[in-house]
Amino acid sequence: MSDQLSIYGDSGSGNCLKIRYVAEHLAIPYQWMETGVLTGATRTEKFLTLNPAGQVPLAILPDGRPLAQSAAILLHLAEGSSLIPADPYERALMFQFLFWEQYSHETAIAVRRFQKHYLGKPDDQIDPALLKKGYAALQLMENHLKSHDFFPANALSLADIALVAYTRLAHEGGFDLTPCPLTKSWIRRVEDALPIA
């Protein structure tokens, strides 16, 4: 137990990097505990005691209590900050995009990136549905950005940070962002706002 936030995370995982981005943006001190998802480190008895789901990121809050699920950690760290819109409807749309990202975006773009980039699978051994689902997610984002600068509206929110994490790495999953110029501009805008090195 320390008096500082600890983050168990894999530096190659967008879900884990989201926590780092928010902590650094909000100047919250933290200790990063590198925990590789391919090393078995999330399946040890000790880790499963802290997070029975066996997943990173896992935050150990300054009081020693554990918190899992990337978006839940983001919401906890950002409470009271401008990353959570004050307007109830905008806040509801931020939640809409946070849940959409985990259900319809990450499950295609991050999953295909993992299989291609980390497991080294050739394209013909990857479920073709992932490519279709991922491009549908990217198209939805591109359409949203025709009338907004950020997600859900016109100021940086947690939804941008959740969405940018894997969108900026989508090429590693074999996704071509050339047909998505607004998304490419938005990635740079979010990277500059955070900033992401």
Place this chain on the structure above:
Amino acid sequence: MSDQLSIYGDSGSGNCLKIRYVAEHLAIPYQWMETGVLTGATRTEKFLTLNPAGQVPLAILPDGRPLAQSAAILLHLAEGSSLIPADPYERALMFQFLFWEQYSHETAIAVRRFQKHYLGKPDDQIDPALLKKGYAALQLMENHLKSHDFFPANALSLADIALVAYTRLAHEGGFDLTPCPLTKSWIRRVEDALPIA
């Protein structure tokens, strides 16, 4: 545009029924717009204008603005109610379970139920990973209930409502709850608290 909440939903979908459970529990008046996921009703031009993701549930708020994603709708409807814990850590854990449900529970238990119960697929044509993933989710819940009455703690929260929707229908996905007596008791407890007819 009406001055009442409208919910576009499929009565067979746990994600849609969650909204009904919360609206009824909190005595929020609503109009239910039956929208079958197998009928193409979520793919019409009109529907896609309201929700580009083409999914139900979709709420049209009393002021006419749309809101998608079941958990985002739940959070909006329940704002300020006892279904969202006042304690920051308990609230964070509620979010943890809301995101976990959509990522690790629904994607196995609801998906297998859909394939078996709605599409009528025989077991040997269903990805066997769904059974394993679903039972792992059920075991995590059973373990949690060894030391808590509800999710995340000891009073009914949105996490219970999100989790109960498909857990109570898990048998339709071929999941046997016999090894999960605490989960079976919790289902009855949540059904009684809501109540679910």
